[in-house]
Amino acid sequence: MASASINTVYSLVQRIANKEQRGFISPSAFNQYAQHAQLEVTNELLEELKVSANQRKRYLEESDGVRGGRQAIIDELAPLLKASIPLVNISSNNFSEPDDLLHIDDIFYGDGTNFWKADIVNPARANHYLNSELSAPSEQYPIVLQANGIFSVFPSTITSGMSINYYKIPQGVTTAGAKTTQQPTWAYSTPGSSSSPVYNATNTIDFELSSASTNRLVVKILSYIGISLREQEVQAYAAYKEKRITDDVQ
Numbered sequence: 389m390a391s392a393s394i395n396t397v398y399s400l401v402q403r404i405a406n407k408e409q410r411g412f413i414s415p416s417a418f419n420q421y422a423q424h425a426q427l428e429v430t431n432e433l434l435e436e437l438k439v440s441a442n443q444r445k446r447y448l449e450e451s452d453g454v455r456g457g458r459q460a461i462i463d464e465l466a467p468l469l470k471a472s473i474p475l476v477n478i479s480s481n482n483f484s485e486p487d488d489l490l491h492i493d494d495i496f497y498g499d500g501t502n503f504w505k506a507d508i509v510n511p512a513r514a515n516h517y518l519n520s521e522l523s524a525p526s527e528q529y530p531i532v533l534q535a536n537g538i539f540s541v542f543p544s545t546i547t548s549g550m551s552i553n554y555y556k557i558p559q560g561v562t563t564a565g566a567k568t569t570q571q572p573t574w575a576y577s578t579p580g581s582s583s584s585p586v587y588n589a590t591n592t593i594d595f596e597l598s599s600a601s602t603n604r605l606v607v608k609i610l611s612y613i614g615i616s617l618r619e620q621e622v623q624a625y626a627a628y629k630e631k632r633i634t635d636d637v638q
Contacts, residue, residue, distance in 0.1 A: 392595035493553040560593035
């Protein structure tokens with residue numbers, strides 16, 4: 389799925405802000421909003437994914453609050469998922485977190501042939517396991533203690549073979565489709581001293597989230613300037629624009 393176009397989001401935000409009589413939003417202000425919005429929307433999606441997972445564990449139907457069900461959430465987050473990334477050992481049974489880690493999906497230990505999922509535990513539970521004769525960690529049932537950017541793996545004999553699936557901190561995608569460490573940016577030029585900003589696709593950085601998140605991003609940015617809308621209302625604005633364009637062509 390294509391990335392969410394920052395030009396589409398910018399156009400919708402400006403149109404709705406104008407209709408709501410909030411005036412023109414400067415590109416610099418919009419770009420600041422866009423960066424914050426992408427991270428906030430990502431965290432909201434991750435929370436929805438967590439709610440969905442808890443409901444599945446309890447054999448409950450997904451609530452209306454989890455929009456479109458679990459698969460729809462996974463699809464929106466898909467551009468941020470990094471799978472089977474080896475963890476770097478820094479000392480004995482300690483491994484460093486990836487620099488761009490936002491949310492852990494799974495951590496595994498593998499011996500080259502087999503892989504076993506590790507449980508991430510808090511210090512209290514870690515002490516319980518480590519002091520237990522019945523449920524002590526093993527290579528087939530490893531545990532991980534996460535603290536201060538370090539994964540400590542038990543049993544402590546595990547010093548290699550750890551890998552992780554995780555969702556990364558969202559960044560940007562060039563309009564040519566290449567991922568970048570740059571943040572979403574609506575680039576523009578001003579041909580004359582009093583000219584309005586003109587979109588510059590070459591220097592623009594789109595959102596890393598998928599296009600399925602477009603309306604969420606619009607709603608989030610509008611909320612920053614005090615406009616409260618639902619996603620369905622944003623969709624109505626977009627549909628109205630498309631109809632106007634079609635009518636003008638005809």
